[in-house]
Amino acid sequence: MRIALLQMTGSIDPAHNADMLVEGIAEAKAGGARMLFTPEMSGLLDRDRKRAAAHLAVEGEDPVLAAVRKAAAEQAIWLHLGSLALRADAGPSEDSGRLVNRGFVIDDSGDIRARYDKIHLFDVDLDTGESWRESSTYDAGEQAVIADTPLGPLGLSVCYDLRFADLYRTLSDAGATLLGIPAAFTVPTGKAHWHVLMRARAIESAAFVIAAAQVGRHEDGRETYGHSLVVDPWGEILLDMEETSGVGFADIDTTRIDEVRRRIPVLDHRRAFAAPEPSA
Structure with a gap:
């Protein structure tokens, strides 16, 4: 089954990002893909919180989400919208200025089949001088999510979640045979850890990893690593988009999952x- 990944250099303008997403959906469909995967923060990538605030909306009012749902229906293609920055629209954070980093699985009729709020938030000071404090703005998710898709059960996660193997154990124990890991990875951490962690998540779960990523120099000054990947359950890299923006394609054979799980039945051998x- 053919899938497509959109590797993009997201901007501070949601309308521009929406246009890129809609074009990517059309290109994925034209290339024969059954499903398109997009990066983290597909709708807005801006670390200037004051400037970004003017573009942030609750889920039901977000124009990027509306545009991609319409495009998915028009093109009759499934979509994993990696994530959007949205205003919190439920619970104690409503109207408090707090945000969620939320991914979506959208079917070929434009209906939302699943939502996932990023669980692990990136709070770190890097040697380059970069400092990130997602928890100062975002509320963490609390629920692991699997979506039924034409490819099989897809376990959802976002970027920094990649470093927490227990999440992927939970997803694979619950039946996930594919793992979506959209990202906006920094260049230093990408060079050090991106490929090895993606391959590890695929191998330990005996599942496909599909990781659409942001790439290049962005308008807000950040630089992201790119290298959108598709990794098979044996850890073999089927697609590496390196530093090129655009749509890439991979053909995945889901029978490979059972083959690998028979060869090394790691899921059956897990024990409490x-x-x-x-120590005394």
């Missing part, structure tokens, strides 16, 4: 165990 006793 006690934590170490505290």
Whole structure:
């Protein structure tokens, strides 16, 4: 089955990003893809919070989400919209200025089949001088999510989630055979860890990893790593888009999942165990 990944250099203008997404949906369909995967922060990539605030909306009023749902229906293609920055629209954070980093699975009729709020938030100071504090703005998700898709059960995650193997164990234990990991990875961390972690998540889960990424120099001054990947359950890289913007394609054979899981049945061999006793 053919899938497509959109690797993009997201801007501070949601209308521009929406145009790129709609064009990507059309290109994916024309290339024979059953489903398109897009990066984290597909609708807006802007670390200037004051400037970004003018463009942020709750889910039901977000113009980028509306545009891609319409395009998915018109093109009759499934879509994993990696994530959008949205105003929190439920619970104690409503109208508080807090945000969520939310991914969506949208079917070929434009209906939303699943939502996932990023669980692990990126709070770090890098040696380059970059400092990120997602928790100062975003509310963390609390629920792992699997979406039924034409490709099979797709476990959802976003970017920094990649570093937390227990999330992917939970997803694969619950039946996920594909793992979506959209991202806007920094260049230093990408060079150090991107490929090895993506391959590790695929191997330990005996599942396909599909990771659409942001790439290049952005209007807000950040630089992202790119290298959108498709990795098979054996850890083989089927697609690496390197630093090129646009739509890439990969043909995946889902029978490979059962083949690998028979060859090394890691899921069957998982066991619960006690934590170490505290030292005296």
